[in-house]
Amino acid sequence: MEVIKMELMKADVTVIGGGIAGICAAIAAARQGLLVSLINDRPVLGGNASSEVRVHINGSAYLGNSPSYYAREGGLVEELKLKIFHYNPLYNKKLMLSLSDTVLLDMVYDEPNISLFLNTCVHETGMENGRIKWVEGLQLASERKFRFESPTYIDCSGDGIVGYQAGAHFRWGREAKHEYQEELAPEVADHYTMGDTILFQARDVNYSVPYKRPGFAYDITKLEFFDSIRKGLNHRSFPRKINGLGGLWWLEYGGHMDIIKNNEDIALELRKLVYGIWDYIKNSGEFDDVDNLILDYVCPIPGKRESRRFIGEHMLSQNDLTTKTHFEDAVSVGGWYMDLHANKGIYDEGPATAWNFVPGLYNIPFRSLFSRNIPNLMFAGRNISATHVAFGSTRVMATCGCMGQAVGTAAALCVKYDTDPAAIVKAHMGELQAQLLRDGQTIVGLQEPLDPYFADGLTIRASSQRSYEQLHPTEEISLEKALCLVLPIQTPVVESVQIKIKNRSEHSETLQVKLFGGDRKENYIPTSELKGYNLVISAGHDDWITLDLSCKKPEDDKIYIVLEGTADLAVYGNEEKMTGAVSFLYKPEEPSRLKKLNKSICFKDLLPSLDMYNPANVVNGFSRPYGLPNGWISERTEGQEWLEFGFASPKNLDEIHLVFNSQLNLEHFDDPIEPLIQDYDVTLTLEDGSESEIKVRGNYLSLNKHQVHAQAVTQIRFDFCATYGSPYYEVFAVKLFAPNNAK
Structure with a gap:
């Protein structure tokens, strides 16, 4: 009888699990130049997001209801969600999901450094001196047996099969309240998980x-x-x-x-x-x-929520999510509610789940993504180092994918410095975070400053710039329910603003105005009342009025204007969105859970006047709204608009990255992403007067990378030709990267 021969597969990193976390880990590592073995025990990629299980890729945007508003993750998760939407617009209706499988396969097959092993079950892990030496997998249909060897292993298998076999410390079930001082934890620990x-x-x-x-x-x-x-x-x-x-x-x-x-x-x-x-x-x-x-x-297999959770150098807990602990080693974000399902599922007499509030985006530390006792083991997905309560938020797939990108990128540094993940925290966190930001990863509060090589003598011009006002009122919005207009503010003080209001009754009505400030730049949450007053609106009034603001700029750079009245009072608005300026339905009993209005309250003549959408914003280090909108927006147009970079002295340029507005307030897409820039040209002017041009047509991604490898560049011009429906062109960031030997 023929014995199955063991095939040896050597790589720089081995990733176990082909769900969203594993895919992102493998692609991130491969794009950093690593040879990757990606092992998946199913015939398709995607895990719970595959056509086998059919769960949506949800994350920190919390179905578009995050109090951080612009909360959808960037990086590889953003890329794969936009690609799925581009090739499969029916995905959100759970139709044509096999095409989504194809998109994920295509992303993996497009990386020549990844060797993919489908239908391969890892059944044994070999150890040497406390480290993982190899893992073995059996591919049943082909009757092939593999041994995978690499210096680093990333367990994205969900159940944590490799970590378990390696003896990595883990938790199972619910921690007791006293262990991490978690209000939502039970008094006594137990072995209950989600079903x-x-x-x-x-x-x-x-x-x-x-x-x-x-x-x-x-x-x-x-x-x-x-x-x-x-x-x-x-x-x-x-x-x-x-x-x-x-x-x-x-x-x-x-x-x-x-x-x-x-x-x-x-x-x-x-x-x-x-x-x-x-x-x-x-x-x-x-x-x-x-x-x-x-x-x-x-579905032929159940979608699994929870099993083993490994123990890293930091166990993420409820308080980390609610108080937003500052982590020097932050590498990704979360934001889904602490969604804790009933222990016995359908047979439980209580509610099916408890939606426990999370106040917007929070950071996840790298120390929660590697084992405390197996030096060369990292993990991403639902098996990370988090308590059961915190896990209720971190377990959703988009969040898992961001963690996957973090550990895949970290694997490259492990190879570069011939070291283990724990040493990355001590010596190379700045480099890891810089690379993650460069690749579009969202980390709350971190800036990506423009290289001084380019900043020195840089001038930025634009064809036009949107004024900071929301004109063109088209509909009346009743004040029967309180409304909130949130305005980002640049100046140290703010004096007044005008809104248009109508009194539809035959007698005067009282408009109540309350002003609030906030304390977190990533959030749209009013936390402290600054002042309040009443205005009498005369019978039949139908015009603009001035609101006295006269306050200092709040800590989060935003002023919250709450308007309360009666059914006979209405403010004017329209359906045109303005990045940064947001309108909500306001619930005084739940001020932190503002409900989207899906309309914009019109305003004008904000004093002092603000230069909110200046083209220089594209190099301020932020690639999304954070306190301020942080982007350039053109004036309303039906034609082309442009941005132009000029250098005082010629520059050597390796790469250009452009970040466009892809409606980060949404979790999923059912309609065209209107503000996304579809067609554009990039023209480089060199010192000798020659030009080189890049033409892009049909773009559907928010992050666009262009390898240019140009010498002696004196000017870069971006000509924008078409969006997917918006009359404005919006650019959050332009990133310039020089060759390593340019300085």
């Missing part, structure tokens, strides 16, 4: 299709939780429309069991529930328009 869910897809086939419940499935009308879901209690409710239904997230089970050991039992229980639920939908007579629906797809 699994199997999603499914319903589809209309335009003719009547009967359904007969299979013998193994439950008659859910006889189960103990039936009355609860029928009445829509505890977050467990059926949607009004079943066609296109992409599953029920609350159909969860297994958190009270060993989520790994009992995996197959949990999967069977979920299948019994899914097919029983579908029987109820189709045959109970309580749902309209279901005759033509079929159960088009049932």
